[in-house]
Amino acid sequence: MTSAVGAAAHGLVRLPVWRARFVLFALFVAFAALLSRALYLQAMRTDFLQERGDARYSRVLEMPATRGRILDRSGEALAVSTPVKSIWAIPADVPLKGAERRKLASLLGLTDRELDRKLGDPSRDFVYLKRQVPPETAEAIARLRLAGIYESPEYRRYYPAGEVTAHIIGFTGVDDSGQEGVELAHQDTLGGKPGSRRVIKDRLGRVVEDVQSIRAAEDGRDLVLSIDSKIQSLAYSALKSAVEGHHAKAGSLIAIDVRTGEVLALANVPSFNPNNRTRLTGAQLRNRVITDLFEPGSTLKPFTVALALESGKVTPQTVIDTAPGRLTMAHYTIRDVHPANAMTISQILQKSSNVGAAKLALALPRETMYGLFQRAGFGAAPSLGFPGAAAGRLRPYKTWQPVEQATMAYGHGISLSLIQLARAYSIFATDGELVPLTLVKTASPASGEKLISVATARAVRAMLETAVGPGGTGPQARIMGWRVAGKTGTAHKQENGGYAADKYLASFVGLAPASAPRLVIAVAIDEPAGRDYYGGSVAAPVFAHVMQGALRLLGVPHDAPLEPLEKPGEDAAKEST
């Protein structure tokens, strides 16, 4: 005790050693804890923490991509996407009653009850109130400042030409992807790919730095079609008035520039308004030119004649015995409407003689006939890249009976689409070449497979000119100022495995100007129910109207004197296929 008292007296207290050690140890433990925590945060959880830190100022922005426009050959817009808004809600958050709610309903164009029903289920987290709302309406809704109502950007496609181009262009769905027509066929290039990027935002929400581009946005590319909207409009209105005037079920038309293979017009009636597709029927939606098959009837005769000429056995002046205007084979009788005892090959086309065409076909081997039909594209879907293109029916020649070969000579027992028929006629317009068709504008002249010789093509063209001349079946196809060549067709429609007695498909396929053909136009009118049902009196006037307008619009030089045409007789157009 004394020593302790002595030390205290000196101002010194000797503390136990363990206390200092304890403090040192405690400090060491605390430091070790800090170090290990730091190590843990820095090494093990660095990704998570980095992310949290970045989240304070960096944001991922969506980069919207617009769908490409569709333009006609002169650059006129046929389909354009513009931004709109879609309005959606979280039902549980929407204030229940009040004038504001009624106001919202009227802005959205809904009745109060419809709005109530949409907001009726509070368990749902997301309800679209209305999609594709114009920006002005969306702004008005935003001004109401309602809780639980949100908007998100969307695109809507507009089609200024409406029903006139409806079948070619098609339309897009609510998610801006193609569903029909060119919109579907060219979805890959038209559709944009939205991208996203990471940016740094400052306190005011401005983007101050691009950190990285996660995926670059790719806007869809514009598509320039081969369609000439003036010719298209002319074709549609002519077709529509013809279908109405003849009380027909439907009508279709296609115009082709044979120099480039471009489709200048493609019209169908009935049509639809692509901007408002609330009530649509399948009949309206069908692109008949491409998807509908029919028995072409007499319009196929020029191919039979071309084959006969190619065989070298006959010339246009060769006389064929067609007496007495009937031909009976295996219980089947082929008849002529304008019977004659003998006709030259040229007259067979001019008068549209079934007997003559059948006799020409019977003199040919089945293979050659099949060969030309097949190479002309019958029985195979045209390579347009268009959805729903029909192939048609061309049976293998080994199964052909003689009577079938005979009827096929005038277009029975074979089916094809109007676009196939129009394309096949290009061999008479281009001195024998079958041009490949395109719906996209091209600058270069097209060249295709040569199917018949120049001499044959020209000879058939000259014959087709007489078919629309005085004494032919299609004089109403003539136009002032240009020479026209073409062929009428009046086919009985097939029904329940046989031919319907009073249902016809009136058609006309022709080309002009005959001296240096530029256009092929094919017209088909389905079930004309009026007094007239012949191709020469129903389809040919539509052809003439559209051809005249198109040649004028294209500035094609005249090749015929500008004299008024004399009116053809009443029964000139009569024919039986």
Added chain:
Amino acid sequence: MAKLNLLLLAVVVACALGLVTSQHKARKLFTELERERDRARELDIEYGRLQLEASTWGLHSRVERIALGTLGLRAPDPRKVRLIARDPGR
């Protein structure tokens, strides 16, 4: 030695300030670029709308209706129209 250190310190401070200024400038320019990009997008959208409007006003059927109806125009007699071939030299 002390002099050299002071000099180096001055250089470091100058570099640091330079970095801050250039960063600031870069961000300002970038904001401007963003604004211009937004404007470009808006103009593109407006161009689409105007194109749409032009197409709607210029619809062939509408032009024809006004030409025939309101203005009383008619297509000329083809006999009074002369087509002139384009000079291939130009």
